[in-house]
Amino acid sequence: MTCRFVALGLHQTDMAWSIHTFANPTRFMRFSAIVLPYVWALAGAGIGIGLYLSFFVAPPDYQQGDSVRIMFVHVPAAWLSQFGYGIMVASSIMALIFRHPLADVAAKSAAPIGAVFTFLALVAGGLWGKPMWGTYWVWDARTTSTLVLLFIYLGYMALWVTIEDPNRAARVAAVLALVGAVNLPIIRFSVDWWNTLHQPASVFRLDGPTIHSSLLWPLFVVAIGFTFFFLGVMMVRMRAEILRRRVRTLQMQQAAG
Amino acid sequence: MAEFFNMGGYGPYIWSSFLIAAVVMSGLALQSWFDLRKQKRLVAELEARATKSQT
Numbered sequence: 001m002t003c004r005f006v007a008l009g010l011h012q013t014d015m016a017w018s019i020h021t022f023a024n025p026t027r028f029m030r031f032s033a034i035v036l037p038y039v040w041a042l043a044g045a046g047i048g049i050g051l052y053l054s055f056f057v058a059p060p061d062y063q064q065g066d067s068v069r070i071m072f073v074h075v076p077a078a079w080l081s082q083f084g085y086g087i088m089v090a091s092s093i094m095a096l097i098f099r100h101p102l103a104d105v106a107a108k109s110a111a112p113i114g115a116v117f118t119f120l121a122l123v124a125g126g127l128w129g130k131p132m133w134g135t136y137w138v139w140d141a142r143t144t145s146t147l148v149l150l151f152i153y154l155g156y157m158a159l160w161v162t163i164e165d166p167n168r169a170a171r172v173a174a175v176l177a178l179v180g181a182v183n184l185p186i187i188r189f190s191v192d193w194w195n196t197l198h199q200p201a202s203v204f205r206l207d208g209p210t211i212h213s214s215l216l217w218p219l220f221v222v223a224i225g226f227t228f229f230f231l232g233v234m235m236v237r238m239r240a241e242i243l244r245r246r247v248r249t250l251q252m253q254q255a256a257g
Numbered sequence: 258m259a260e261f262f263n264m265g266g267y268g269p270y271i272w273s274s275f276l277i278a279a280v281v282m283s284g285l286a287l288q289s290w291f292d293l294r295k296q297k298r299l300v301a302e303l304e305a306r307a308t309k310s311q312t
Contacts, residue, residue, distance in 0.1 A: 051275075066264040069271050073278045116285050124274040131270055229282065236289045243296035250303040257310075 025242045028102055032235045039232040046225020053218035061215065068215065070128040075203070076223040078121035080230055081149060082184060084114025087234075088156070089181045092174035102238070104170035105245075107177060108160055109237035113230050115153035122146060133197050141190035142198040145183060152180040166245060 054072040061068035087110040094103035125143065126136040137143065156176055163169035191200045202210045209216055264271050 060265065065267060067267040067270060069264070069267075070274045073274050077278070113285065116281055120278050120281060123277055127270045127274040131267055229286075233286055233289050236286075236293050240289065240293040240296045243293070243300050247296060247299045247303060250300070250307065254303065254307065254310075 032239055036235055039228050043225055043228035043232050046221055046228055050222030050225050053221055058215050058218045067131050070124055072219060072222050074121055074124035074128055075219055076226040077117045079223055080226050081114055081118035081121050084110050088177045092177040095170055096174045105238050105241045109234050109241055111153055111156050113233050118150040138197050140196040141194035142196050145187045145190050149183055
């Protein structure tokens with residue numbers, strides 16, 4: 001019995017130590033400086049090879065012809081619009097419950113990147129919709145819920161701008177991020193729940209993808225490149241945000257002293 | 258070559274979607290990088306002023 005308690009105690013101190021290690025902004029600055037060049041290299045390689053595959057290796061679709069190449073922008077951007085929101089939700093939970101010092105920095109930094117990819121998913125979707133559906137835009141479930149996602153991102157970013165104290169802004173923004181999370185399953189299942197012009201899930205589905213592998217693997221290469229691009233920009237923004245808070249502290253110290 | 262850019266008649270839609278993605282993504286990366294550079298400069302200035310006032 002005593003043994004187990006000792007073990008538990010050790011385990012808990014281990015946990016506290018490891019959360020603290022990751023939470024330390026100084027450590028993050030050191031870690032990100034080392035990792036960033038590799039992240040950029042992987043992003044560049046993924047996007048570069050992905051572009052080549054998109055135009056010179058992937059065949060035209062048997063029904064959609066060359067217009068299917070728009071998929072190589074539209075689909076990875078749409079995935080990352082949700083990936084970004086997922087990061088925001090996870091970080092916001094960490095910020096609210098554990099008061100993790102880096103968590104709200106991470107959430108704040110992910111938002112504009114997620115917004116950019118949501119915008120790109122909508123724009124590339126429209127440019128694909130015009131030749132295939134005959135219209136740039138329809139007010140159906142998938143497109144409307146994605147537009148709502150963009151507005152949630154913008155609202156989240158607006159909160160950070162309008163609330164001056166970063167601690168208060170972090171809490172209010174985290175609550176908005178969590179409330180907005182109901183939109184994620186709505187986007188995901190919108191194509192199953194409602195009749196829509198948008199095609200149903202064709203990659204991540206229980207019975208396997210319905211896209212031919214010659215189009216599928218170039219899609220994954222672009223998606224990997226975009227993901228590393230996301231992580232690279234996010235790290236740069238987190239570094240800037242940590243320094244911005246340091247600037248704020250120094251300014252307040254110097255104003256006081 | 259012209260055939261390649263024409264993309265079976267879908268050229269304008271395809272090229273504009275890739276071009277917009279390139280512009281928006283590089284814009285975001287550059288804005289983030291400029292902001293980081295600005296914050297680094299501000300920290301350096303403030304820390305220099307702090308050490309000067311101490312001596």
